[in-house]
Amino acid sequence: xxxxxxxxxxxxxxxxxxxxxxxxxxxxxxxxxxxxxxxxxxxxxxxxxxxxxxxxxxxxxxxxxxxxxxxxxxxxxxxxxxxxxxxxxxxxxxxxxxxxxxxxxxxxxxxxxxxxxxxxxxxxxxxxxxxxxxxxxxxxxxxxxxxxxxxxxxxxxxxxxxxxxxxxxxxxxxxxxxxxxxxxxxxxxxxxxxxxxxxxxxxx
Numbered sequence: 001x002x003x004x005x006x007x008x009x010x011x012x013x014x015x016x017x018x019x020x021x022x023x024x025x026x027x028x029x030x031x032x033x034x035x036x037x038x039x040x041x042x043x044x045x046x047x048x049x050x051x052x053x054x055x056x057x058x059x060x061x062x063x064x065x066x067x068x069x070x071x072x073x074x075x076x077x078x079x080x081x082x083x084x085x086x087x088x089x090x091x092x093x094x095x096x097x098x099x100x101x102x103x104x105x106x107x108x109x110x111x112x113x114x115x116x117x118x119x120x121x122x123x124x125x126x127x128x129x130x131x132x133x134x135x136x137x138x139x140x141x142x143x144x145x146x147x148x149x150x151x152x153x154x155x156x157x158x159x160x161x162x163x164x165x166x167x168x169x170x171x172x173x174x175x176x177x178x179x180x181x182x183x184x185x186x187x188x189x190x191x192x193x194x195x196x197x198x199x200x201x202x203x204x
Contacts, residue, residue, distance in 0.1 A: 007039055016043050031066055034073070034104065038111045041077050045118070054081035057094075071101035072128065076112035083119035095124040103132040106139070113145055122152035140170045147179060156187045 007019040023040045030036055037060065044053040057077030061067050075098035082091035095116060103109050109132040116125035126149045129142065136142040143166035150158035163176075163183040170176045184191060 004035060004039060007036075007043075016047055019043055028065075031063065032069070034070065034108050037070065037073060038107060041073075041111075041115075045080065045115075048084075050081040050084045054078050054085075057081065070104060070108065072098050072104050072112045073108045075101060076115040076128070079121065079124070080115040080119045083121070091119060091121070095119065095121045099124050099127040099131070103128070103135065106136060106142075109136065110141065110145055113149060117149060117152060122149050122154075125149040126153060126155070126158060137165070138169065140166050140173070140176060143169070144176070144179070147183065159183050160187050160189055 007022050020040065020043055023036060023043075026036065037056075041053060041056060044050075044056065054077070057074040060070050060074035060077075075094045079091050079094035079098055082088075082094055098112055098116070104112070109128060113125040113128045116122070116128060126146065129136075129146045129149060132142070143162045147159055147162035147166065150156075150162055160183055163180045166176045167180045180191075183189075
């Protein structure tokens with residue numbers, strides 16, 4: 001937690017390279033901390049260091065004690081980097097491997113799906129999210145991300161399902177209600193019976 005706080009502070013004062021140096025020097029005990037790998041990847045993305053991001057993804061898969069446990073995350077890093085380097089074939093291959101990997105924890109799933117969207121691969125983002133549905137179906141954030149991915153695909157049925165699930169979980173949330181209303185308008189659908197009444201209450 002202290003390492004992450006220090007790196008985030010360095011980022012806020014426009015010292016991303018120093019933040020990277022801190023992450024690279026972290027002790028072995030922190031090597032399995034998913035959040036730190038995500039933070040390192042996000043810094044590299046912000047800096048546009050695509051070679052280093054691709055290398056980070058590849059090195060994660062061979063790192064003792066880590067390799068095999070973060071394949072979803074590592075391949076999504078690689079897919080994003082290759083897409084930004086205009087290597088579409090390599091990007092698509094990495095995206096397929098990310099989609100086929102076992103889902104990680106919540107942070108890993110959401111970040112991997114976000115990197116797929118940044119790479120312009122909405123369907124890969126949806127595929128990653130769908131594999132994690134069993135564990136994350138109770139999360140409004142999860143369904144919000146699925147709706148976002150579906151809107152970029154675009155996939156009207158997937159958008160509707162995701163927005164309905166989010167609405168059922170948080171009927172009093174105005175952001176969720178607004179997203180649901182926008183989805184209904186875009187898809188030309190009527191509210192599902194399970195979520196119609198809460199939606200009407202929110203919009204009154």
